[in-house]
Amino acid sequence: MTSEIRGEWPLYEVFVRGKRGLNHVHVGSLHAPDDQLALRHARDVYTRRNEGVSIWVVRSSAITASSPDEKDPLFAPSGDKVYRHPTFYDIPADVPHM
Amino acid sequence: MPVVAEPEQESEAQLEARFEAVINRKDRVEPRDWMPDAYRRTLVRQVAQHAHSEIIGMQPEGAWIGRAPSLRRKAILLAKVQDEAGHGLYLYSAAETLGVSRQELTEMLISGRQKYSSIFNYPTLSYADVGTIGWLVDGAAICNQVPLCRTSFGPYGRAMIRICKEESFHQRQGYELLMTMMRGTDEQRAMVQESVDRFWWPSLMMFGPPDDESPNTARSMAWGVKTHTNDELRQRFVDMTVPQAKALGVTLPDPELVWNEERGAHDFGQPDWDEFWDVVKGNGPCNAQRVAHRKKAWDDGAWVREAALAFAAGDGSDTSSDTSSDTSDGPRTA
């Protein structure tokens, strides 16, 4: 039963330097069990077409972010994290499709 | 000691007004912005369904990787199906910024609570189908997806930009395969025509039901989640495909298909919408098989995902060496 295993690989953010002289730019995210595999995954997932010369990966949970607005709503959850952790967002089972 | 003023709590109405203003000036909504629950739900549904479609979509073509008839075609097809895994991954990542995990979404897919594009519930019966899927199915997908690069939710739009770039290679490889086959033997030409005949109507169905039967369209367009109606995109697809079919030397199986000078567009027949709804409801030729395949891969991989987590946590120091093993759960050869 899959539902018995609730642990999920943590989320990482991936930054790629497209060529020398440029900044690393955020290109997306992925899951990996640890930093080393995250780096390997990033190579496979985000540089399949030679898009980069250098890769950074960082755990999403390690990023501290500014508030989206001056008036940061109090109810914005985990306000210091750029990327929210999964929160078992409730999706009705009978959502229509197409 | 400096005192930081607590931001005042805004009312729901103020937040809603601010959100509407962002939408109205065609700006992007980002994950930490306040958004109406219904917007979030709509996005989760759409992005998840899109991600599932990419992942399930690996199967009908993936079944032919092992049988690709040249080394060049094998490499192209494997790279293409690999891209689809990548697209699914980008999209699941976009969905995760809305607060729902890939694991949850996958479990909703394999338990049948979330859908994927019905086109992938049709079987692939010959190698020509690899070309037809690239040309028609990916072509239809591109029509749907290019406008989504400007969808209102930032992470979704950014994922779509990357995906659209890669999809252009997908459509081209499909069309090029069919062109090459049409230059080949009579048997190959017949394969191409037969494949196009089978995939034409399901491709038209990919744009969804007619606008007057699409309950979510109006709201999705108001929010900038969708930017064109189903019928608009379907028309665009037909107009773009007819000359390509002619160049290829195949016919499209629609007796009503004709150029309408007045409209400056093609008139065309309607797909069998009863069949469409039947497949959506789970009664297509391959629904059960596709979901079972995904479920098996996910279930079989559970011990690997768990092991990697245990290793990362540093508590995997056990050294038991029971060698009686069941290694029967590897990938199936088609």
Add this chain to the structure above:
Amino acid sequence: MPDVRTHEPDDHDNAYAGLLVNDAHWAFGTDFEDPLAGVDTTVPDGVDPATLATYCLMLGDDALVLSQRLAEWCSNAPDLEEDIALSNIALDLLGQARLLLARAAAADGSQVPTLPDSSPVPDEDRLAFFRDAPQFRNVRLAEVPGGDFAQTVVRILLFSSWRLALLDRLNQSRDAVLAAVAAKAVKELTYHRDFAGRWFLTLARGTDESRRRLVAGLDALWPFWTELFETHDVERAAARSGVGVDPADVAADVEAVLDQVLAASGVERPAQPPHAADHGRDGRTGRDGEHTEALTALLAEMQVVARAHPGGQW
């Protein structure tokens, strides 16, 4: 490639519009039609063309057959990241195979299967799709059925450690094509070995189950290990003439690498005698065309469409 216009660009299409113009780098680089385009395929002085061709078939078949096996993971891997990684490895090996088979055909056309006169099937595809199992020269480690993820990790570790050592030396081949293929492949194989080594360690020290499966995978493949270091006459001749590498010469290096991974993972070398399954009739091995029954099934799938259309264009 034909100029395919898919739709009218408008202001919504910026992300996509420019991409139809130049997609040469998307799939596989520019020389994708002819794998050896622009390469001098003259056989070096003093080298027997048949020996060179057969030697290329050996290395090419190793890569082709294992690529076919690894591609079976596509849509079946434990998670999307691993699906993509395994496809990458399969693609790298497929690329190596294509170059090596093309090189074999260019060196000695007499080894290429004959098809009807009008057939447009290129030589490397004739070699891949129109030879029978006894004509395949791959080591049997490449062909045995896939097993679970742990066994796949073991196979990639064993195979890439060995092949990396071989191709690292093949860099100095007197045959310019082989040297060029090796130079490119070394980078790829270094990554494959790294991927497999990392996962070997992870599974060894992950959970009880992952460790049990890993050890079982190592036991299952161990009978095919020593075959990798046995020198076939063709390999000996290729090494003597300066175009090939004698696999016996890399044995010590490769064993040392394996011992390092095993030690870091706390896994013992399998105790069973390595010769349980590694020799066929009269001591013949995969290099002689002696295979397990798995290869015929693998080829039946791989070749079915190509053989149904010997005059087909793809």
